[in-house]
Amino acid sequence: MTEGAAAAENGDGGESAEGGIPKQQSVDEAAEREATDHARR
Helix, strand or coil: CHHHHHHHHHHHHHHHHHCCCCHHHHHHHHHHHHHHHHHHC
């Protein structure tokens, strides 16, 4: 649930940056980016 919440928050930024990505995909991508971000940190 924590990842989903973080992904939802980041999803807004990702959506505005990507633009034409459907919400479901953008949430999935946001979750992946979140995981990658945390892994890199």
